[in-house]
Amino acid sequence: KNEVEQSPQNLTAQEGEFITINCSYSVGISALHWLQQHPGGGIVSLFMLSSGKKKHGRLIATINIQEKHSSLHITASHPRDSAVYICAVRSWTGNQFYFGTGTSLTVIP
Amino acid sequence: NAGVTQTPKFRILKIGQSMTLQCTQDMNHNYMYWYRQDPGMGLKLIYYSVGAGITDKGEVPNGYNVSRSTTEDFPLRLELAAPSQTSVYFCASSYGDSRAVPGELFFGEGSRLTVL
Numbered sequence: 001k002n003e004v005e006q007s008p009q010n011l012t013a014q015e016g017e018f019i020t021i022n023c024s025y026s027v028g029i030s031a032l033h034w035l036q037q038h039p040g041g042g043i044v045s046l047f048m049l050s051s052g053k054k055k056h057g058r059l060i061a062t063i064n065i066q067e068k069h070s071s072l073h074i075t076a077s078h079p080r081d082s083a084v085y086i087c088a089v090r091s092w093t094g095n096q097f098y099f100g101t102g103t104s105l106t107v108i109p
Numbered sequence: 110n111a112g113v114t115q116t117p118k119f120r121i122l123k124i125g126q127s128m129t130l131q132c133t134q135d136m137n138h139n140y141m142y143w144y145r146q147d148p149g150m151g152l153k154l155i156y157y158s159v160g161a162g163i164t165d166k167g168e169v170p171n172g173y174n175v176s177r178s179t180t181e182d183f184p185l186r187l188e189l190a191a192p193s194q195t196s197v198y199f200c201a202s203s204y205g206d207s208r209a210v211p212g213e214l215f216f217g218e219g220s221r222l223t224v225l
Contacts, residue, residue: 002151004151030211031211033213033214035214035216041218041219042199042216042217042218042219043199043201043216043219044216045213045214045215045216048211048212048213048214050211086151086152088152088214090203090205090211090214094140094205094206094211095140095157095159095165095205096154096157096167097142097152097154097214099151099152100151101149101150101151102151
């Protein structure tokens, strides 16, 4: 049983499309994180959320605590957005993180 | 600020050899973590530490050891390397306190280890 489930696993989009990646979790959390990993690259944090919505440029992250669900949206997608996007939740105790298996996004020019 | 620094970036080991992956952070974070990432799988927690002198096992601790003598450093030691330890290893750090104020999670660049 995975504490964090992401969908879809793989996503291909045309440049300019609006993209949504979903994350559901089953544990009590203190925060939810969206991470980005480029092929062969390191992992960087995009957002940390405990409620509501955050926006950085073309990226928007939302969380619904009651439904235990979060979404990551990319507006006007670009080939440089091609990466694996990982949803992670921090346990209520704060000690541990649980990770989804990631969504592999490819944006075609 | 350098953030989280991991070394080495790449290493090839023979079966039975030992090595240490180094991890240093300069953000005064109390929480530090070691994860492994296998193809198509999510990050698996090997060990973590909530502060200097305190370490605890994660999901997949067998074949590894850690120590946390300072806030900054959290080395991961592989004893008697096995092919099953071929993976990409990530060190991460974060801030947390008893009021459950969460901090961002910062990762090192990863260490690609191959055991032949």
